[in-house]
Amino acid sequence: MQEAVQLGDLEDRLDAARSILVLTGSGISAESGLPTFRGVGGLWRTHRVEELASAAGFERDPVLVWTWYNERRLAHRAVEPSAAHVALAKIEQNAADFTLATQNVDSLHLRAGSRNVLELHGKLREAKCTRCDARRPFDDALDLNALEHACGGMWRPDIVWFGETLPADVLEAAFEAAGRADLMLVIGTSGMVRPAASLATKAVTQAYVVEINPEETALTAHVDRSIRARASDVLPHLVT
Numbered sequence: 001m002q003e004a005v006q007l008g009d010l011e012d013r014l015d016a017a018r019s020i021l022v023l024t025g026s027g028i029s030a031e032s033g034l035p036t037f038r039g040v041g042g043l044w045r046t047h048r049v050e051e052l053a054s055a056a057g058f059e060r061d062p063v064l065v066w067t068w069y070n071e072r073r074l075a076h077r078a079v080e081p082s083a084a085h086v087a088l089a090k091i092e093q094n095a096a097d098f099t100l101a102t103q104n105v106d107s108l109h110l111r112a113g114s115r116n117v118l119e120l121h122g123k124l125r126e127a128k129c130t131r132c133d134a135r136r137p138f139d140d141a142l143d144l145n146a147l148e149h150a151c152g153g154m155w156r157p158d159i160v161w162f163g164e165t166l167p168a169d170v171l172e173a174a175f176e177a178a179g180r181a182d183l184m185l186v187i188g189t190s191g192m193v194r195p196a197a198s199l200a201t202k203a204v205t206q207a208y209v210v211e212i213n214p215e216e217t218a219l220t221a222h223v224d225r226s227i228r229a230r231a232s233d234v235l236p237h238l239v240t
C-alpha cells in the first residue's frame with residue numbers, strides 16, 4: 001500500500017492562492033495508460049520522437065509520420081481521463097483564477113472537464129493543410145493514400161513540431177498566467193522542452209512552484225518543492 005504522500009501545507013496554499021497556473025506533460029496521461037514521450041517504453045518503436053515530431057521528418061516520410069499520429073489518435077480515443085485529470089478540473093472550479101497549460105495533445109484535460117486550457121503544442125483533434133489554411137477534423141485514422149489537399153498541399157496534424165513556434169496567442173496567455181500566478185503546479189513533465197518549461201522558471205520569480213513527479217527533472221532544482229509521487233497519488237487529495 002503506497003503510504004500517504006506528505007502534502008504539507010500544499011492544501012492551505014491552494015486554498016489561499018489568488019491565481020493558479022498548472023503546467024502538465026505526458027506523465028499525467030501515463031495515468032490514463034498513454035506512453036510518455038521519453039520514458040522507458042516511451043513513444044513509438046525505434047524512432048527518436050524528435051525525428052518524427054518535426055517538419056523535416058514529415059518532409060522525409062509523411063506516411064511514417066502519419067502512421068505514428070494515426071496510432072496515437074486511436075490510442076487517445078481508447079483511454080479515459082485519469083483521476084488526476086478529473087481532480088485538476090475540480091480544482092479549477094473552486095479557484096478564482098486558474099490556467100492549465102498543457103504540452104499534451106491528447107485532449108484528456110478537456111474531456112475531464114477542464115475549461116481554461118492552453119494547448120501549447122497543438123491538439124490531435126484536427127489536421128491542417130501545409131499550404132493553405134484549410135482544416136479538417138482528425139477523429140479517425142487518416143487515409144494514408146489521401147494525404148494531399150485539393151490546393152496541392154498536404155494534410156499534417158495540427159501539432160507544434162520541434163523547430164516550430166508555438167501559437168503566439170496561446171504562448172502569450174501562458175506567460176501572462178506565469179507572471180501573475182502566486183501558486184504553480186508542474187505535473188508529469190521532464191521539463192526538457194522549451195519554451196513550455198520556461199513557464200516554471202518564469203513563475204518561480206514570484207510564485208510558489210511545486211513539482212509532482214516520481215522522478216527528478218530538469219526543473220527540480222528550480223522549483224520551491226518537488227513531491228516524488230505520481231499525479232494520481234497527490235491531486236485527488238487536493239480537491240476540497
Ligand code: BV8
Nearest residue numbers: 025026027036037038103162163188189190193194230231
Ligand atoms: C520553439 C508535439 C522557437 C508533438 C512537442 C536547445 C536548448 C533549448 C531548446 C532548444 C534547443 N534546441 C531546440 C530547442 C527548442 C526545442 C526544444 O525545447 N528542444 C528540446 C528537446 C531541447 N523546442 C522547440 O522546438 C519548440 N519550438 O522553440 O520555437 C524555435 C524555432 C526554431 C528553432 C529553435 C526555436 C517546439 C517544442 C514543441 C515540440 N512538440 N509535442 C507531439 O506531441 O507529437 S514536445 C513533446 O515533448 C510533447 O509535447 C511532450 O509533452 C513534451 C515534453 O515532454 P514531457 O511531456 O515532459 O514527456 P517526457 O516523457 O519527457 O516526461 C514525462 C515525465 O512524466 C517524466 O518526468 C516522468 O517521470 C513523469 N511521469 C511519469 N509517470 C508519471 C509522471 N509524472 C506524474 N505522474 C505520473 N504517473
